[in-house]
Amino acid sequence: VSDVVGSSGRSDITLDVKAQPLFVDAANASALGLILNEILTNAIKHAFTDGRSGHLSLVVEGGNDYGTIRICDDGPGMPSAARSKSIGTSLITRLARQARAEATWRNNMPGTCVTITFPQTAARS
Ligand SMILES: Nc1ncnc2c1ncn2[C@@H]1O[C@H](COP(=O)(O)OP(=O)(O)OP(=O)(O)O)[C@@H](O)[C@H]1O
Numbered sequence: 810v811s812d813v814v815g816s817s818g819r820s821d822i823t824l825d826v827k828a829q830p831l832f833v834d835a836a837n838a839s840a841l842g843l844i845l846n847e848i849l850t851n852a853i854k855h856a857f858t859d860g861r862s863g864h865l866s867l868v869v870e871g872g873n874d875y876g877t878i879r880i881c882d883d884g885p886g887m888p889s890a891a892r893s894k895s896i897g898t899s900l901i902t903r904l905a906r907q908a909r910a911e912a913t914w915r916n917n918m919p920g921t922c923v924t925i926t927f928p929q930t931a932a933r934s
């Protein structure tokens with residue numbers, strides 16, 4: 810998260826990361842990385858557009874079977890109609906399917922939250 814936000818050159822976006830360690834199936838890791846990159850890029854591009862400052866939070870949580878990654882911005886929010894049209898969000902949906910994950914969008918009032926839920930691989934010793 811800090812790499813993507815850092816590479817945007819924006820110092821007016823504050824970050825709050827609450828991440829617990831999770832095991833991700835190696836076969837799904839690159840798809841999850843691409844999904845996260847697109848969600849973060851969207852937040853920088855659309856939520857914090859035109860120099861609008863803001864706050865980005867990332868929460869990583871894991872249960873026994875599933876892990877979740879939730880990314881929330883406090884931008885103007887995402888019109889539900891916008892989602893289906895463009896390449897980025899359909900890429901997220903397709904990559905999620907490929908990684909046996911699910912992507913959901915909800916209103917953060919104000920802003921947008923995207924949650925990725927994916928099967929959690931058990932740690933092997
Ligand atoms: N975090 C967000 N806050 C507000 N609007 C958003 C957010 N994420 C996406 N959107 C809206 O949803 C639309 C679709 O997003 P999507 O990623 O599919 O396309 P894009 O970012 O415009 O183009 P690209 O194909 O390069 O990703 C965006 O054009 C924007 O209007």
Ligand SMILES: [Mg+2]
Nearest residue numbers: 850851897898
């Ligand atoms: Mg996009």
